Amino acid sequence: MPNPFTPTAGARPPVLIGRDAVLEDFRIALEDGPGAPGRLSLVTGARGVGKTVVLAELTEIARTTGWVTIDETATPGLLERVRLSAVRAFETLDLAPGKRRALTGFTVGRLGGAQFVPPPPPRSPGLREALEELLSPVEERGSGLLVTIDEVHRKEIDDLRQIAATFQHLVREDRDVALVVAGLPSAVHDLLNDDVLTFLRRADRQTLADVPLDDVRVALSTTIAGSEVDITEEALDVATTATGGYPFMVQLVGYHVWRRADDGVIEVEAAAAGVAAAQVRLGSTVHEANLASLSAVDRTYLVAMAQDDGPSRTSAVAARMSRDMQYQNVYRDRLITAGIIKPAGHGLVDFAVPYLREYLRDHAARYEMQGRLTEE
Numbered sequence: 001m002p003n004p005f006t007p008t009a010g011a012r013p014p015v016l017i018g019r020d021a022v023l024e025d026f027r028i029a030l031e032d033g034p035g036a037p038g039r040l041s042l043v044t045g046a047r048g049v050g051k052t053v054v055l056a057e058l059t060e061i062a063r064t065t066g067w068v069t070i071d072e073t074a075t076p077g078l079l080e081r082v083r084l085s086a087v088r089a090f091e092t093l094d095l096a097p098g099k100r101r102a103l104t105g106f107t108v109g110r111l112g113g114a115q116f117v118p119p120p121p122p123r124s125p126g127l128r129e130a131l132e133e134l135l136s137p138v139e140e141r142g143s144g145l146l147v148t149i150d151e152v153h154r155k156e157i158d159d160l161r162q163i164a165a166t167f168q169h170l171v172r173e174d175r176d177v178a179l180v181v182a183g184l185p186s187a188v189h190d191l192l193n194d195d196v197l198t199f200l201r202r203a204d205r206q207t208l209a210d211v212p213l214d215d216v217r218v219a220l221s222t223t224i225a226g227s228e229v230d231i232t233e234e235a236l237d238v239a240t241t242a243t244g245g246y247p248f249m250v251q252l253v254g255y256h257v258w259r260r261a262d263d264g265v266i267e268v269e270a271a272a273a274g275v276a277a278a279q280v281r282l283g284s285t286v287h288e289a290n291l292a293s294l295s296a297v298d299r300t301y302l303v304a305m306a307q308d309d310g311p312s313r314t315s316a317v318a319a320r321m322s323r324d325m326q327y328q329n330v331y332r333d334r335l336i337t338a339g340i341i342k343p344a345g346h347g348l349v350d351f352a353v354p355y356l357r358e359y360l361r362d363h364a365a366r367y368e369m370q371g372r373l374t375e376e
């Protein structure tokens, strides 16, 4: 029996926990027709919270309703790929034979011999033209077009601007379109601050958060049972608690705990060993990626926070960094925007990613050193 858990970026989980409301909003938006707010949405949330998975589910919903979908990631060449996908989608639509364009060359008789007339060069409509051309037959059969763009980032801002402007036109013209973009909170924050992207500011914001532990427990239990393995109640409790409700950790814990089943049963010792393995993986994937995308001072701030067992006083963090409150505030805000820490009451902050505190304690020397070196 293959391991039923999916601790891989973008992999569809065996049970999609806690996203019913987001999917339902989107279903309604498709039904409600042009102008429905959910047809322009922005999915955001911390690394590993399940943005890519949600985009894939939205695409699936649109497809089963007969919509045409174009799914892209914001990497160089984004605009051109969306355009080409639209052209290709149009060409592969089931149009009546008479509507198909002739694509082969032909020969005409001429005084002095035959001359080959080459086929017209492949047309290269602009993005707006390509989308409009695709939309006409699609709308005629009562459906629409969904474009999803994952991992939006400031680096691709020029392409995103043009795509947003094109969609703005299409929305104004009441075309049957939907645009959903997804990105990390700090990336989305950057984009929304761009004047030309005000259109996106009006988008429906879906902020994905950690999922309830009760739902995690049910998901772990049904997934494990479905693979013909038993888990004791105590072991299930250990596994559930260890996920902290963080979707990626649900898959990591599930995966490593499941592997340790002995004779088709997961006992509490096996669960504890699986949790420990999952924590190590979490560190080498999510924590390292998160920390690498931060500045050295950001990291020093986190190391200063990690000295506490619970929420940290911002005044204590400032003191540990030997800086004033104003300086501290700059980094506090940056880290909140990045989704790494969260406010935890007046004058308090806490980690927003499970086990980051423990990871930083284990690796403090490395990250603290970097912070000092760059600062002095």
Ligand SMILES: Nc1ncnc2c1ncn2[C@@H]1O[C@H](COP(=O)(O)OP(=O)(O)OP(=O)(O)O)[C@@H](O)[C@H]1O
Residues within 6 Å of the ligand: 006, 007, 008, 009, 010, 011, 012, 013, 015, 016, 017, 018, 019, 045, 046, 047, 048, 049, 050, 051, 052, 053, 054, 184, 211, 247, 248, 249, 250, 251
């Ligand atoms: N709602 C969910 N329930 C259970 N597992 C989930 C859920 N959402 C995501 N996962 C699992 O979590 C992991 C991360 O999901 P995904 O790649 O979609 O996150 P992401 O937010 O796109 O991360 P990144 O910011 O790195 O792109 C995957 O292993 C996926 O199977």
Ligand SMILES: [Mg+2]
Residues within 6 Å of the ligand: 009, 010, 051, 052, 053, 150, 151
């Ligand atoms: Mg993703």
